[in-house]
Amino acid sequence: MQTVFATVSRMPPVISTAHTVPRAPRQTMPSGLRRTFAKGDALFAEGDPSDYFYKVVSGTVRTSKLLSDGRRQIDAFHLAGDIFGLENSKDRYFTAEAIEPVVVLAFRRTEFTTLLHADPALGDQLMSATIASLDRAHDHMVLLGRKTALEKVATFLLDLANRLSRGNSVDLPMQRADIADYLGLTIETVSRVLSQMVRDGLIAVTAASRTIFLKDRAALELLAV
Amino acid sequence: MQTVFATVSRMPPVISTAHTVPRAPRQTMPSGLRRTFAKGDALFAEGDPSDYFYKVVSGTVRTSKLLSDGRRQIDAFHLAGDIFGLENSKDRYFTAEAIEPVVVLAFRRTEFTTLLHADPALGDQLMSATIASLDRAHDHMVLLGRKTALEKVATFLLDLANRLSRGNSVDLPMQRADIADYLGLTIETVSRVLSQMVRDGLIAVTAASRTIFLKDRAALELLAV
DNA sequence: CGGAGTATTGAGTACTCTCAATGGAAGTGG
DNA sequence: CCACTTCCATTGAGAGTACTCAATACTCCG
Numbered sequence: 183m184q185t186v187f188a189t190v191s192r193m194p195p196v197i198s199t200a201h202t203v204p205r206a207p208r209q210t211m212p213s214g215l216r217r218t219f220a221k222g223d224a225l226f227a228e229g230d231p232s233d234y235f236y237k238v239v240s241g242t243v244r245t246s247k248l249l250s251d252g253r254r255q256i257d258a259f260h261l262a263g264d265i266f267g268l269e270n271s272k273d274r275y276f277t278a279e280a281i282e283p284v285v286v287l288a289f290r291r292t293e294f295t296t297l298l299h300a301d302p303a304l305g306d307q308l309m310s311a312t313i314a315s316l317d318r319a320h321d322h323m324v325l326l327g328r329k330t331a332l333e334k335v336a337t338f339l340l341d342l343a344n345r346l347s348r349g350n351s352v353d354l355p356m357q358r359a360d361i362a363d364y365l366g367l368t369i370e371t372v373s374r375v376l377s378q379m380v381r382d383g384l385i386a387v388t389a390a391s392r393t394i395f396l397k398d399r400a401a402l403e404l405l406a407v
Numbered sequence: 408m409q410t411v412f413a414t415v416s417r418m419p420p421v422i423s424t425a426h427t428v429p430r431a432p433r434q435t436m437p438s439g440l441r442r443t444f445a446k447g448d449a450l451f452a453e454g455d456p457s458d459y460f461y462k463v464v465s466g467t468v469r470t471s472k473l474l475s476d477g478r479r480q481i482d483a484f485h486l487a488g489d490i491f492g493l494e495n496s497k498d499r500y501f502t503a504e505a506i507e508p509v510v511v512l513a514f515r516r517t518e519f520t521t522l523l524h525a526d527p528a529l530g531d532q533l534m535s536a537t538i539a540s541l542d543r544a545h546d547h548m549v550l551l552g553r554k555t556a557l558e559k560v561a562t563f564l565l566d567l568a569n570r571l572s573r574g575n576s577v578d579l580p581m582q583r584a585d586i587a588d589y590l591g592l593t594i595e596t597v598s599r600v601l602s603q604m605v606r607d608g609l610i611a612v613t614a615a616s617r618t619i620f621l622k623d624r625a626a627l628e629l630l631a632v
Numbered sequence: 633c634g635g636a637g638t639a640t641t642g643a644g645t646a647c648t649c650t651c652a653a654t655g656g657a658a659g660t661g662g
Numbered sequence: 663c664c665a666c667t668t669c670c671a672t673t674g675a676g677a678g679t680a681c682t683c684a685a686t687a688c689t690c691c692g
Contacts, residue, residue, distance in 0.1 A: 247549050249632045255549040269541040276545060302527070312537055316494040319544035320501065324472050324480040326551035327591030331680065358639065366552030371680055373640055390689065391639060407474045556648070583671060596648060598672055615657065616671060 214287030219280035226267070230274040234288040235267035236260075241284030242355040246363065247276040256364040258318065259356060261345055265311050281356050326366045329407065334365040335375045336405035339385070343396055350396040358391075439512035444505040451492070455499040459513040460492035461485075466509030467580040471588065472501040481589040483543065484581065486570055490536050506581050551591045554632065559590040560600045561630035564610070568621055575621040583616075 214237065219225060225236065225243060236243075243260040245267075257276065260266045267278060325334055338361065343352045354361075358369040365372065376394075379385045384402055386395040396402060439462070444450060450461065450468060461468070463485050470491060471481040482501065485491045492503060550559055563586065568577045579586075583594040590597065601619075604610045609627055611620040621627060 247545060249549065249553060251632070253553040255552045257545050257548050269538055269545075271535065271538060271542070275542050309534060309537070310496065312534070312541065313494055313496060316537065316541055316544060317496070317500055319541060319548065320472060320482050320494075323482050323544065323547060323551055324474065326548055327480045327588075328474060328478040357637095363552075368681060369639075370641085370682085374680090377640070407476070582669095593649060594671075595650085595673085599648090602672070 214289055217286055217288050219284040219286070221280060221282050223280045223284075225278040225280065225284075225286070226274050227277045228274055232267065232272060232274050232291065234290055235265065236278075236286040236288055237265050238262050239285040239287060241280060241282050241286075243278050243284055243286070244281050244356065244360060244364075245276050245278045254363045255366070256360060257322065258315075259342075259360075259364065261355075266315070268308070268312055269315055281360060331365075331367055331371050331375050332378070333405050333407055334367065335361075335372060335379070336384075336402045337407070338365060339394060339396065340399070340402055340406050350399065352394045352396065354392045354394060439514055442511055442513050444509045444511070446505060446507050448505045448509075450503040450505065450509075450511070451499050452502045453499050457492065457497060457499050457516065459515055460490065461503075461511040461513055462490050463487050464510040464512060466505060466507050468503050468509055468511070469506050469581065469585060469589075470501050470503045479588045480591070481585060482547065483540075484567075484585075484589065486580075491540070493533070493537055494540055506585060556590075556592055556596050556600050557603070558630055558632055559592065560586075560597060560604070561609075561627045562632070563590060564619060564621065565624075565627055565631050575624065577619045577621065579617045579619060 215234075216239070217225075219241075226232070226234075228247065238260050240262050243266065244256050245258050245260065246254050246256040248254050258266065259281075260278075269275070325337055329337065339352060342354070343350065346352060356364075358372050361367075362369045362372045367375075376385070376387060380387055382401075384396075384398045384405075386397055387393070440459075441464070444466075451457070451459075453472065465487050468485040468489075468491065469481050470483050470485065471479050473479050483491070484506075485503075494500070550562055554562065564577060567579070568575065571577060581589075583597050586592075587594045587597045592600075601610070601612060605612055607626075609621075609623045609630075611622055612618070
């Protein structure tokens with residue numbers, strides 16, 4: 183997935199005020215529009231026209247869906263390097279919000295479609311980005327439908343540790359409510375499970391509750407099923 | 408999604424013993440290999456190489472994923488007209504099984520990739536098939552993570568009724584265990600919820616338990632959230 | 633230091649699960 | 663054609679996990 187934008191990332195980021203972009207001989211290069219969002223800002227909301235898709239440069243974005251009564255399901259957290267927002271038809275299917283200061287590259291969908299026709303190989307790569315996102319969705323369905331609270335949290339911690347890859351310490355960019363809505367639990371249950379894990383020596387948590395040390399990765403992996 | 412194979416379905420089905428396929432002037436047409444499966448047969452299993460993807464001609468296919476201890480999550484039921492098996496990388500991510508006699512058209516992935524390059528418009532359509540499948544996955548995550556048993560069953564019945572479109576009667580192709588593993592419940596809970604719905608006059612169930620009449624669609628839709 | 637926001641902990645409840653028994657339907661073989 | 667078997671679905675009783683409501687603790691920031 184990373185490779186989709188290999189060609190793009192070698193180019194200077196394009197700022198909103200129409201920069202001229204260097205072009206390869208026979209094809210149009212996609213222009214990544216650099217955009218910044220403050221904590222809490224929405225990148226787009228359910229029902230919006232889906233003109234752009236995004237690649238995260240820094241920060242974390244959550245995509246979620248609401249039920250009519252306010253119940254929320256977060257389907258993914260998108261970290262630096264991740265591509266998202268591609269998965270929708272002409273209208274947005276869910277909401278994307280910055281949960282901390284975020285910088286993204288926004289790509290216009292229409293431009294990209296044009297490009298795909300000029301460069302089929304790129305199309306394949308974009309396709310596999312979408313497929314990767316489907317695979318993650320399937321894993322998450324197993325988690326939501328068939329795992330216990332303990333297993334859910336263990337899976338979550340290991341996944342985040344692997345993606346943020348800072349050894350055995352995880353700097354959680356999101357608060358408990360987000361974790362709960364991602365795992366299909368309540369904040370209280372998430373908190374209780376974390377406390378239990380601390381008591382069992384599986385993890386350690388900093389005072390501010392946002393940094394977690396994986397003390398017994400093997401045990402966590404056993405729990406993650 | 409249906410339109411992806413508009414060109415294909417006008418052509419005679421190709422049988423395994425290398426038939427010669429009529430060809431359009433400048434491009435290769437995809438060959439749909441007709442295959443039949445008995446109830447219970449696996450079309451493919453987790454870990455298999457993913458050489459083909461499929462379009463259901465008749466019958467129902469379930470795709471599922473297992474945890475190491477046997478817990479199962481069914482991510483979708485594929486009915487006549489549905490395309491599936493496209494969503495994987497080189498190895499199968501889940502298992503596909505026929506839950507009743509099934510006829511499918513199997514398309515070789517490699518051939519299709521070649522075709523995509525010859526016909527970009529087809530690529531777009533295939534892409535949107537994948538995207539549609541992602542949208543369904545997201546809806547299902549909301550169901551698994553945030554809906555009650557009653558809401559899950561109501562959602563399931565309405566969805567199936569809409570897809571099978573036989574008015575207000577639904578002929579369930581799957582047994583209770585499948586419904587349970589699809590909704591993240593146990594068979595007992597599914598059974599209890601259905602019984603409750605019968606008592607409340609929302610549905611009626613035939614003696615064999617496989618046909619369900621939606622007696623109060625409005626009430627069900629209210630429950631489906 | 634005080635207030636707002638966030639996280640933890642406690643008590644009690646409820647929804648769904650587990651274990652177990654019963655009821656029905658469909659298919660098999662005599 | 664009818665007993666028998668098997669598979670599947672329903673129902674019951676009790677238990678347990680996760681939830682709700684509520685209070686307390688902790689951080690961060692002004």
